[in-house]
Amino acid sequence: MRAIGAIAWRELASSYRTATGWVVLALYLALSGFYVGFAVLEPGGPASLRPFFAVSQWLLLFVAPAVSMRLFSEELRTGTLEPLRAAPVGEWAIVIGKLTGAVAFLLTMLAPTLIFPLILAWLADPEPGPIVSGYLGLVLVGTAYLSVGMLWSVTTASQVLSYLGPFFVFVGLWIATGTGASLAGPPLDEALYALSFQLRIRDFARGVIDLGHITFFLAFTTWFAVLTVVALEVRRWR
Amino acid sequence: MIELRSVTKCFGSTVAVRDVSLDVPAGSVVGVLGPNGAGKTTTIRMVCGLIPPTSGRIRVAGHDTVAEGRAARHLIGYLPEASPLPAEMRVDSYLRYRGALFGLHGSRARAAIDRVIDRCDLGAARRRRIGTLSKGYRQRVGLAAALLHEPRVLILDEPTSGLDPAQIAETRSLIRDLAGDRTALIVSHLLPEVRATCDRLVVFAHGEIRADGAPGELARTVAGGHRIVTETRAADEPMVAEAIDAAQLADLSAPESTGDGWVRRTLGASGSDQEQIDAREALARALAARRVIARELRRDEPSLESLYLGIVDRPAVEGDRA
Numbered sequence: 001m002r003a004i005g006a007i008a009w010r011e012l013a014s015s016y017r018t019a020t021g022w023v024v025l026a027l028y029l030a031l032s033g034f035y036v037g038f039a040v041l042e043p044g045g046p047a048s049l050r051p052f053f054a055v056s057q058w059l060l061l062f063v064a065p066a067v068s069m070r071l072f073s074e075e076l077r078t079g080t081l082e083p084l085r086a087a088p089v090g091e092w093a094i095v096i097g098k099l100t101g102a103v104a105f106l107l108t109m110l111a112p113t114l115i116f117p118l119i120l121a122w123l124a125d126p127e128p129g130p131i132v133s134g135y136l137g138l139v140l141v142g143t144a145y146l147s148v149g150m151l152w153s154v155t156t157a158s159q160v161l162s163y164l165g166p167f168f169v170f171v172g173l174w175i176a177t178g179t180g181a182s183l184a185g186p187p188l189d190e191a192l193y194a195l196s197f198q199l200r201i202r203d204f205a206r207g208v209i210d211l212g213h214i215t216f217f218l219a220f221t222t223w224f225a226v227l228t229v230v231a232l233e234v235r236r237w238r
Numbered sequence: 239m240i241e242l243r244s245v246t247k248c249f250g251s252t253v254a255v256r257d258v259s260l261d262v263p264a265g266s267v268v269g270v271l272g273p274n275g276a277g278k279t280t281t282i283r284m285v286c287g288l289i290p291p292t293s294g295r296i297r298v299a300g301h302d303t304v305a306e307g308r309a310a311r312h313l314i315g316y317l318p319e320a321s322p323l324p325a326e327m328r329v330d331s332y333l334r335y336r337g338a339l340f341g342l343h344g345s346r347a348r349a350a351i352d353r354v355i356d357r358c359d360l361g362a363a364r365r366r367r368i369g370t371l372s373k374g375y376r377q378r379v380g381l382a383a384a385l386l387h388e389p390r391v392l393i394l395d396e397p398t399s400g401l402d403p404a405q406i407a408e409t410r411s412l413i414r415d416l417a418g419d420r421t422a423l424i425v426s427h428l429l430p431e432v433r434a435t436c437d438r439l440v441v442f443a444h445g446e447i448r449a450d451g452a453p454g455e456l457a458r459t460v461a462g463g464h465r466i467v468t469e470t471r472a473a474d475e476p477m478v479a480e481a482i483d484a485a486q487l488a489d490l491s492a493p494e495s496t497g498d499g500w501v502r503r504t505l506g507a508s509g510s511d512q513e514q515i516d517a518r519e520a521l522a523r524a525l526a527a528r529r530v531i532a533r534e535l536r537r538d539e540p541s542l543e544s545l546y547l548g549i550v551d552r553p554a555v556e557g558d559r560a
Contacts, residue, residue, distance in 0.1 A: 007336030079322030086286045087339035088308040088317040088425070138362035174461075236289055 002095040003089045011101020011110070015067065024066045025109050028059055036116050038081035041123065048126060052116055053205040055135040060142050061170045068104055068149025071098045076157035091232045095225050099143075099150055108144045110135065130207035137204025140217035141197055145170060147224035153230040170199065174198065239264040239391060239421040242283060254280040256445040257294070264390075267417045269453075270425040272442030279319065281442070282393050285423070286316045296312050298391060312340065315389030319396040319425075321380030325369030329360060329379055330556065332368060333386060340387035347422035353384035358412065374405035378412070384484050385416060392422040397429055408432050428482025465490060466505040466518055469534040470525070480523035485517050500533065 015021035032055060039051035051203060075081035084094065120126045156162055173195070181192035192226040198212040247365040248254040255277040262268050263406060270278045283289050284296055287307040301310040310516040324332060330351060337347040355364055358378040359527055365370055368379060377397065384392060398406040411461055413424065413435050416459060426432050433453055440448040441456075449456055466487065470478045472495065482488065482505060493503040525532055 002341070003339050006335055010324075011332070011333050014324065014326055076557045078324065079318065080324055082288065082322060083316065083336075083380075084339070085288055086314065086318070087309060087336070088309065088312040088341075089339055204266065215349060 003087075004093050004100065007084075007089075007094060007097025007114075008100035008104060011071065011098055011106045015101070015105045018070075019072065020062045020171050021068060021105065024063055024210065028063050028109055028228075029112055031059055032056055032113060033116075034073050040120065041118065041213070043067070049117060049120065049131050049134055050205045052113070053138060053201065056113075057141055057201045060138070060145055061167065061174070062101075064106075064142055064145030064170070065149045065152075065163045066168045069153055069159045070168065071102060072149050072153040073157055073159045073162040076154075077159070083154075085236070091229045094230045095232065099147060099221075099225060102146045103139070103143050103152065106139065106146065110138060117232055130205060133207050133209045134205045136209065137201045137213075140214065141201055142199070144217050144220045147221040147228070151224050151228045151231060154235070239299055240423070241295075241297045242281070242285070243340055245281070245284065247277075247284060247289070248292045253445055255284070255291075258445075258447055260450075262421055262423065262449065264421050266438055267422045267424065268438045269434045269436030269442055270423055270440050270442065271427065271429065271432050273427055276427075276442040277445035278427075278442045279395055280445075282395060282423055282425050286314055286393060286550060287311050306547045312387070313390045314539060315384035315387070315392045317377075317380045317384045317392075317394045317397060320399060321377050323368045323376055323383075325367065327368055328365055329368060329382075330355075330364050332379065333383060334527055336383045337386050337419070342387060350386050354385050357385065357416065358382040372405075373401055374408060377401060377405070379411055381409075381412065381416065390420060392420045393425075395425045396427070397424065398426075398428070406431075411509075425523060439494070442477075452482070461509045465538040466521060467534065467536050467538050468521065468532050469496065469500050469502045469506065470530055470532050472499050472501050474528075476531045477528040477530045478503075478525070481521060481528055481530060484524040484527075485520040487517055487521060502534075504538070 016079065032052060035055045036049075036052050039055075040049060057085040072081065117126065117131045145166070148169055149162070152165040152169075153162040158163075175195070177192045177196035178198060181196065184192060200210070200216065203210055203213060240416075242258055242329070244256060245258045246253065258277075260280060263354070265453060272278045272280065278356045280289070284291050285298065285303065285304040287310055298310040299313050301313070303310045306377050308532060314433070316512040324349060327525055332511060333351045333354065334347060337350055342350050358381050360375070360378055363375050363379070363391070368376060370378065377406055381394075381397070383395070398409050401409060403560065410431070413422075417424075417435065422436075424435055437464070439449070439451065439456055440447055478501075487505040490504045490506045493501045496502050505517075516537060524536060525535075
């Protein structure tokens with residue numbers, strides 16, 4: 001357990017020791033803040049953070065691969081995966097530790113945005129439920145994105161490929177479960193809607209905490225974590 | 239402490255290590271030598287549990303490196319080739335992180351970090367980012383990390399690779415110090431490296447162990463005992479030939495003129511039972527008895543270089559590379 005903590009802490013700290021971490025943080029805060037200023041704090045508009053959650057799930061498409069790309073790719077490029085694997089730590093501990101570190105970065109990135117509900121509460125009287133569930137949705141979808149990016153980063157030492165791979169997967173998934181599902185029609189549309197991230201996020205932003213949605217994101221993340229462990233094992237046997 | 243039994247490792251159709259068996263008793267410092275691609279790094283990566291053998295078994299202190307990989311890895315301090323380190327971390331943060339991976343926390347971790355920083359002379363670099371350190375210092379950080387949990391087995395892969403001569407000398411002296419009473423495997427393709435630090439050599443070539451023994455013993459085995467190099471006046475040649483016979487020696491190669499009226503020759507024992515006997519005294523007496531002056535008379539030990547080249551130049555067994 002402590003080894004997982006050490007790996008997670010190292011990931012989090014390393015994210016803030018490199019320019020990439022700060023650039024990602026600054027861009028996300030600047031873009032989301034800019035959007036909140038226009039769309040949420042509009043005089044006469046509803047006291048809701050739904051526009052912020054909507055834009056954040058889009059921004060996460062760009063942000064999550066930037067966070068996950070270095071998880072294993074950087075270690076493969078510099079050779080530091082070798083001493084890590086020579087330590088008495090199992091593949092599961094390495095994968096959980098790295099994912100936890102990446103999620104911790106996501107949380108520290110989202111933390112400054114808590115200023116938005118505070119400003120909203122100062123100006124109006126927003127419902128706290130949708131804000132809490134909206135943040136929960138962002139963390140869940142962000143974690144799911146990070147798990148896909150983590151799997152991709154085990155497969156290549158190139159951070160560029162490690163960024164582009166999951167980014168195009170997310171965009172593809174987004175299109176397939178949105179426009180694609182509408183165009184497909186029954187019975188395929190039902191299956192595609194069931195995989196949709198945006199519909200679930202919409203529910204969270206509306207204040208609906210659906211156990212099915214939570215289970216979906218947790219199962220999705222677990223599945224990609226398992227695949228990452230398998231990919232690490234395959235690397236050992238190659 | 240380390241046992242390899244009929245270990246073979248294949249990567250696809252390529253046989254990287256073929257049927258290697260090796261016993262390394264506790265406390266010995268073994269140099270694993272061989273040219274690039276000989277299978278030495280693959281072998282030690284298997285010992286460290288980083289890759290499993292295709293067949294055969296490896297045990298470290300009785301722990302199977304596949305079935306009990308974590309227990310085996312706990313006993314090993316490993317410095318990979320080129321000492322890969324995270325450039326963005328500070329030395330002490332990195333050591334704290336490595337300690338945590340080996341179960342060192344709190345005061346135990348602090349004491350261990352202080353100990354290895356002192357041992358590897360890293361005090362001046364303690365708070366510096368690893369990326370700003372010289373190669374020599376980075377190598378020391380790698381060594382410190384390998385020693386942090388006081389491993390019973392130390393495995394160092396090309397520990398002086400890429401260092402300048404001064405850093406090489408420093409690192410070798412540090413390794414000699416650190417090996418102490420540990421079992422150590424030092425992998426290198428450089429002879430001076432292992433000669434300076436090891437009491438046993440294992441020479442790999444084409445995925446097999448081609449020689450195994452103490453450095454001196456191996457050199458004698460291949461080169462057939464020591465040689466004597468002498469320089470005498472060209473005018474004394476007939477008496478020199480008599481003296482060589484009297485000392486039961488023989489020319490190993492044709493005598494060479496040095497160009498200033500002297501002749502240089504390399505002599506070896508003429509009988510196989512004379513291999514270990516130092517014949518310098520007998521030769522000096524025989525020359526003196528004939529009033530022959532020698533301006534040089536020295537013992538020339540057989541070189542490990544000749545052993546190494548002899549071993550690694552031998553061709554691969556049929557089918558080494560499929």
